[in-house]
Amino acid sequence: MQLNAGCDLQFQAEGPTPLVLMLRPRSGAGQWIIREEYQITPTVNVTEFTDMYGNLCQRLVAPEGPFSIHFTATVQTADAIDVAPGAPYTPVEDLPDDVLHYTLPSRYCQSDQLSELATQITDGVEPGYDQPEAIRRWINENIRYEYGTSDASTSAVDTAQHRVGVCRDFTHLGISLCRALNIPARMVVGYLYQLDPMDLHAWFEAYVDGRWFTFDATQREPRGNRITVAYGRDAADVAFTTQFGPMTLESMRVWVDALEPEPEETEPAQPTGA
Structure with missing residues (x-):
C-alpha cells in the first residue's frame, strides 16, 4: 500500500x-x-x-x-509483516557482531532485572520466535494502554511494576524481556497506518533464526503498513x-x-x- x-x-x-x-x-x-x-x-x-x-x-x-x-x-x-512460529533461537555465539550489543541492558531497558519475569512468561515455550511472541502477547494482555501514565524517565522496570503505559513503555518492556532471554531486541519508531489515536509510534524487533522480526505489543494481531524512521537500543537512541x-x-x-x-x-x- x-x-x-x-x-x-x-x-x-x-x-x-x-x-x-x-x-x-x-x-x-x-x-x-x-x-x-x-x-x-x-x-x-x-x-x-x-x-x-x-x-x-x-x-x-x-x-x-x-x-x-x-x-x-x-x-x-x-501490507503484512513476516511471522515465523517455531523459528529457532540464534545462539549468542552465532550472532553477527553488529547485533550482539542488542543483548545488553540499556538506559530504559534493564533486562538484567527482569530475568525472573521473562522466564515466567515463556515457561514451556520453545526457544526462538515463539518466545518474543509470547512476550508480546503477555504485554498486550497484561499492561494497560493509557496516556499520561508515564513520562520520559519511565523505564521497563517501572512498567513491569505499574502495569500501565503507552507504546514507548510497551516497547521497552518487550525489549527488556527478550534481552533477559539472550534474544537481541531493538526499538523501532515510525508510523503505523490506522493507529488509533494517531501519533508517532514505537514497536520492537527481535533477532531469531538469523534475522529481525517485528513485534508490536500494542496490537492484538500482526499488522503491516508501517513506516520505519529509526532503530536503536531504546528511546534514548531514537x-x-x-x-x-x-x-x-x-x-x-x-x-x-x-x-x-x-x-x-x-x-x-x-x-x-x-
Whole structure:
C-alpha cells in the first residue's frame, strides 16, 4: 500500500537552540520512499549525517522565537509483516557482531532485572520466535494502554511494576524481556497506518533464526503498513527531536493516509466497421 505520512511540529525557542532531528525514513526492508518534502520555518542551515544505527539525522540551530518543522513522505509499504512460529533461537555465539550489543541492558531497558519475569512468561515455550511472541502477547494482555501514565524517565522496570503505559513503555518492556532471554531486541519508531489515536509510534524487533522480526505489543494481531524512521537500543537512541537548550514543543500533528492507486491508462476504444 502507498501511504502518505508526516508530521507538523511547532516550537518556541527562548534563544538559539541546537537541534538534532530524526524525521526522514530510509528505503529498506518493507518500505520504499517514493517522494518526501521537508520544510523548516524560518529557513536555517541544515546538515545531515547517518548515525551508528543507520538512521538519517539532521543538525541545525533553531533561532529564538517560533520555529516550525513540516515533513511528509509518500512510501510504498508492505501490507503484512513476516511471522515465523517455531523459528529457532540464534545462539549468542552465532550472532553477527553488529547485533550482539542488542543483548545488553540499556538506559530504559534493564533486562538484567527482569530475568525472573521473562522466564515466567515463556515457561514451556520453545526457544526462538515463539518466545518474543509470547512476550508480546503477555504485554498486550497484561499492561494497560493509557496516556499520561508515564513520562520520559519511565523505564521497563517501572512498567513491569505499574502495569500501565503507552507504546514507548510497551516497547521497552518487550525489549527488556527478550534481552533477559539472550534474544537481541531493538526499538523501532515510525508510523503505523490506522493507529488509533494517531501519533508517532514505537514497536520492537527481535533477532531469531538469523534475522529481525517485528513485534508490536500494542496490537492484538500482526499488522503491516508501517513506516520505519529509526532503530536503536531504546528511546534514548531514537528521539525524533533532541534539543540542547530551552525550547518548548507547543503543538504536534501526525497523519498517515492511504493513497488511492493511480488509474491505469487505457487505449481509447476504436470504432468498428459496419
